[in-house]
Amino acid sequence: MKLQPLNLRFExxxxxxxKYRYGAWYGLSLGLGFAFFTWGVDSYILSAHHGLFPWxxxxxxxxxxxxxxxxxxxxxxRLNKPLLALPVWLASAFVFSWLSVNLPLTILPKAMSLLEPRLGGLFNYTDYGDLGGRVLLAYAWMGIFVAVAGILQLPMSEPAVFSTSIFGKLAPIFACLVLMALAGYLVDDGVVNKSMREPTVSLDGTIQFIVDHRGxxxxxxxARQRHVGAFRAIDASVTPDYRLILSEYDRIFMDVHVLVKFKRDWVDCQVIATQPLQCEIVGAAP
Incomplete structure (x- = not known):
């Protein structure tokens, strides 16, 4: 009987x-990287423009x-084979893609309504039957980058586990973060984030202009360029402290409504092609 040598290093x-711990940290870093470049940058921009619960x-x-x-x-x-690991990562890419669409359009409104109950009656997010198509579009981008990161995991992790230097251990994670930066940028720009963010940023510029020139x-x-006239009917409601959140949109995010929570009133502003058109009071702020 021929004896097989034991590979003690791997057994x-x-x-x-x-190796399992490193795999978990690798995946955790990948997920955090995708979230940062997809929603973290978006949240930072919204926080700088008076977004409501921006983070x-x-x-x-x-x-x-x-x-x-x-x-x-x-x-x-655990599987320890790139071809077996690939379906696992493709499945996770689908989860990321599903979240990239459903988080801002279905999950976030419900979460925000729990924190700000008044929003429950002011949100009007319509399902136009295209969420599945948007998820598939996001998956077409995500699948490529996550698949590459997944295929590279085992070959890169093997030396990293045994590396004695910090750089050696972190190099694979840096590589997957670069891939997630590219994926996050494409998803942020091409799915829904940018389309939902731009009207809010534009309206914030108009309100800030009014506040800065009060008196x-x-x-x-x-004033015409900033469409100050949209606030003429509710000028008395405008206060320096306010928060913004998109509350309604059409199929292509061209005609949207942005809610503004001022000190005394909730105001609904119609924004077309990122240009404020008209605003009206829709309720009293607590």
Missing amino acids: RPDILRA LKFAIGAAACMVTGAAAGWLAA REMDPAE
Whole structure:
């Protein structure tokens, strides 16, 4: 009988545990990276433009993606074969793609309504039957980048587990973050985030212009450019403290409504092609 040599380096339980842990950290970092570049940057921009609960979307998305990524990375390390790990990562890419569409359009409105009950009667998010198509579009981008990151996991993780330098251990994670930066940029720009963010940013510029020129003469040309007339009927409601959230949209995000929570009133503003058109009071703010 021919004896087979034992490969103790890969059979030792402590080595296997180290590989599984590294796989989980690799996946967690991948999920966090995707969440940061998809919702973190978006949340930062909204926070700089008086968004209402601007970091909530990132918090929910990051938690979901980190759990999904960690589970995928751990399972891929357990399988220890790139071809077996690939379906695992493609499944996680679908979860990321589903979240990229459904988080801002279905999950976030419900979460925000729990924190701000008045929003429940003011949100009018319509399902135009295209959520599935948007998810598939996001998946077409995500699948490529996550598949590459998944295929590279095992070859890159193997030396990283045994590396004695910080750079050696972090190099695979940096590589997957670069891939997630590209994926996050495409999803942020091409799915729904940018389309939902731009009207809010535009309206914030108009409100801030009104607040900054309160009691002072406005340049007529600049006032027209910023569509200050949209606030003429509710000028008394405008206060320096306010928060914005998109509350209604058409199929292509061209004609949208943005809610403004001022100190005393809730105001609904119609924004067409990122240009404020008209605003009206829709309720009293607590």
